[in-house]
Amino acid sequence: MEKIVIGRFDKADFPALQLNDIAIKIDTGAYTSSIHCDNIIEKDDAIHCTFLDDEHPLYNGKEFVFDDYDIVFVRSSNGIIQKRYQVQSNIKLFGKIFKISLSLSSRQEMRFPVLIGRKFLTKKFIVDTELIDVSYNKKLDEDTNSIKKP
Numbered sequence: 001m002e003k004i005v006i007g008r009f010d011k012a013d014f015p016a017l018q019l020n021d022i023a024i025k026i027d028t029g030a031y032t033s034s035i036h037c038d039n040i041i042e043k044d045d046a047i048h049c050t051f052l053d054d055e056h057p058l059y060n061g062k063e064f065v066f067d068d069y070d071i072v073f074v075r076s077s078n079g080i081i082q083k084r085y086q087v088q089s090n091i092k093l094f095g096k097i098f099k100i101s102l103s104l105s106s107r108q109e110m111r112f113p114v115l116i117g118r119k120f121l122t123k124k125f126i127v128d129t130e131l132i133d134v135s136y137n138k139k140l141d142e143d144t145n146s147i148k149k150p
Contacts, residue, residue: 003124004094007131012114013092019051019059021136023112026127030117032074032086034103036110037064040085047085049104053113074103091120093135095142098124 006026013020014035037049047066053059070086084103091100100120121127 001123003126005128005131005134006093006121006125007134008127008129009112009132010093010134011136014089015092015097016089017051017064019056019062021056022053022059022114023055024114024116025110025112026116026121026125028118028121028127029077030115031119032072032103033100033117033120034074034084034105034115036106036113037104038106040104040106042085047087047104049085051113072103074105091116094138 008026010024010026011021012024014022036052038052040047040049042048045067047064047069049064049066051059051062051064066085066087068088072084072086073081074084075081082105084105086101086103089100089102090097092098098120100116102114
């Protein structure tokens with residue numbers, strides 16, 4: 001599989017979660033990928049949480065329920081090991097849908113609601129830190145070009 005060049009920031013769709021144009025940060029220093037959630041509660045054999053993204057009022061506060069999840073231990077950037085819930089989902093970048101594992105974490109101090117780590121990037125992408133919004137701009141170009149002019 002030929003690797004795709006991705007920048008340090010982009011916007012992605014998460015079709016299974018019905019989230020579109022969500023800001024993502026590509027982080028080659030992180031092993032796992034995570035999504036910013038709040039009010040993460042385990043009840044009735046499911047995880048209940050709220051998605052937070054101030055840029056998207058439509059999605060901010062949107063509740064999710066995950067029946068299938070794992071518990072993982074993640075070492076945060078400050079070296080502290082945290083217990084997190086991990087769910088399987090999908091992400092759409094460059095017009096392609098990929099499977100992705102996402103840990104649910106409270107990232108309220110962070111600028112980006114989604115962090116994409118090496119586990120997802122490996123064998124699929126090459127990161128060029130000079131670029132931003134490569135996938136998103138391609139999506140916009142395709143949308144613009146698909147409109148037929150009279």
